[in-house]
Amino acid sequence: MARLLDAHNPQHLQQAVDALADGRLVAFPTETVYGLGADAGSDVAVGRVFEAKGRPADHPLIVHVPNVECAYELASALPPVAQKLIEAFWPGPLTVIVPRRPGVAGAAAGGQDTIGLRCPAHPVATSLLEACAQRGILGLAAPSANLFGRISPTTAAHVAEEFGDDVLVLDGGACEVGIESTIVDCSRDRPVLLRPGLLTRGEIEAAIDEPLLERDAEAPRASGTLEAHYAPRAKLRLMSADILQTALQVLGENLPKLALYSRTVRAPRGMLHRRMPDDAAKAAHELFAVLRELDAQGVSLIWVESPPSAPEWDGVRDRLVRAAAA
Incomplete structure (x- = not known):
């Protein structure tokens, strides 16, 4: 250590x-x-x-x-x-x-x-x-x-x-x-x-x-701007609330090694779930710690509800998009 x-x-x-x-x-x-x-x-x-x-x-x-x-x-x-x-x-x-x-x-x-x-x-x-x-x-x-x-x-x-x-x-x-x-x-x-x-x-x-x-093609290289970054070991998928809810309904009781991080979508009974805060600053504060916590549970998939489109969520959304691209 x-x-x-x-x-x-x-x-x-x-x-x-x-x-x-x-x-x-x-x-x-x-x-x-x-x-x-x-x-x-x-x-x-x-x-x-x-x-x-x-x-x-x-x-x-x-x-x-x-x-x-x-x-x-x-x-x-x-x-x-x-x-x-x-x-x-x-x-x-x-x-x-x-x-x-x-x-x-x-x-x-x-x-x-x-x-x-x-x-x-x-x-x-x-x-x-x-x-x-x-x-x-x-x-x-x-x-x-x-x-x-x-x-x-x-x-x-x-x-x-x-x-x-x-x-x-x-x-x-x-x-x-x-x-x-x-x-x-x-x-x-x-x-x-x-x-x-x-x-x-x-x-x-x-x-x-x-x-x-x-950002354009002439911009200097900078930290954290690669397409894939901030990734857990589990595959992270970012979905709208509607698509996420439909995907969960399709699963039914056949739950894979899946964790859920969402604001408005409720998790089925028995699924590992953490609720995303409604406040963007609070969500940013906990984002990486939550992804690490879920990853440590040995899940193979982490499904995340897309953050709101409001500008204060841009930083959180950017990290999740790059994590999902890995």
């Missing part, structure tokens, strides 16, 4: 900083999910992240920074739209894609000329990043602390299920948001939404006073 450290113990926090300074990996909590962190300025350390996750080296990582000053050290520029977003939402669950400073964090950027930067709001992440900055580590490259393509972790126990003794885990409790950050590409003429999250399109557009464009 991975080695758990108490994030609120100063000695354990210092142990994590020392490990990162030595080029080792440390998993730590953010308000979104747990990240698997490495010194973003060390291509060797970042390479260990790709190796541990089984992640393609050209699939870029988000770099977490303690403040805007460190962001300026990693970026060649922070365009005006990025500055507006940073002022409105940092620290918080928003990543901006900006031009990368040449010669800095090349491995973390997946070899691209752009880099994704985020300042997390979690107090443990803040303390860790500030302590790292005092040691000359300007940022931590930190994708979700799980094997590539699988369900993101929202507790230290989830991380411990994924990795062996080589990974230290700062245990800071359950993550508040529960799904990864919103990603906005600010590196080109117009801002582009690359990945939805807790922040809605409307909130972002109000902050920048212009519309967000949809």
Whole structure:
């Protein structure tokens, strides 16, 4: 099992900083999910992240920074739209894609000329990043602390299920948001939404006073934007309430190894079922934990009722669509 450290113990926090300074990996909590962190300025350390996750080296990582000053050290520029977003939402669950400073964090950027930067709001992440900055580590490259393509972790126990003794885990409790950050590409003429999250399109557009464009073929590669991602071992199928209800009626009492996660559709007696919250933020908070719980029951299928079409559900819907595509 991975080695758990108490994030609120100063000695354990210092142990994590020392490990990162030595080029080792440390998993730590953010308000979104747990990240698997490495010194973003060390291509060797970042390479260990790709190796541990089984992640393609050209699939870029988000770099977490303690403040805007460190962001300026990693970026060649922070365009005006990025500055507006940073002022409105940092620290918080928003990543901006900006031009990368040449010669800095090349491995973390997946070899691209752009880099994704985020300042997390979690107090443990803040303390860790500030302590790292005092040691000359300007940022931590930190994708979700799980094997590539699988369900993101929202507790230290989830991380411990994924990795062996080589990974230290700062245990800071359950993550508040529960799904990864919103990603906005600010590196080109117009801002582009690359990945939805807790922040809605409307909130972002109000902050920048212009519309967000949809992802296009020229967009930089970014974390969590592959067609298949966030997947449990069981096959996940996403269905409307009507189709889901019909499918359950067809099954009758002949229940396969099936679990159900739904808002409005009731499960037959004897079926493993978890109810999806009516509130989008609450659903996001529990989503990955519920999928892990159902997966741990050894089911072969997880049927999920499609979330509402309202914009506040975009982040949850995005994760479920990608999980179903795996």
